[in-house]
Amino acid sequence: MSWTPKIIKFSIFCFFSKVRVSTRYEYERWYEVRVRANLKFRSTGFDPPC
Incomplete structure (x- = not known):
């Protein structure tokens, strides 16, 4: 069986x-978490996945 489906x-x-x-x-809570995570990852030079 194919894995594609x-x-x-x-x-x-x-x-x-x-x-x-x-x-x-x-949405606001999720966005706030995202921004914090992005700042944290940006300071370490790591690009976070979606």
């Missing part, structure tokens, strides 16, 4: 789990 399903699931952060509070 599973990979496609997983990428779609990943995409929708990101989109699902819809309420303003959750």
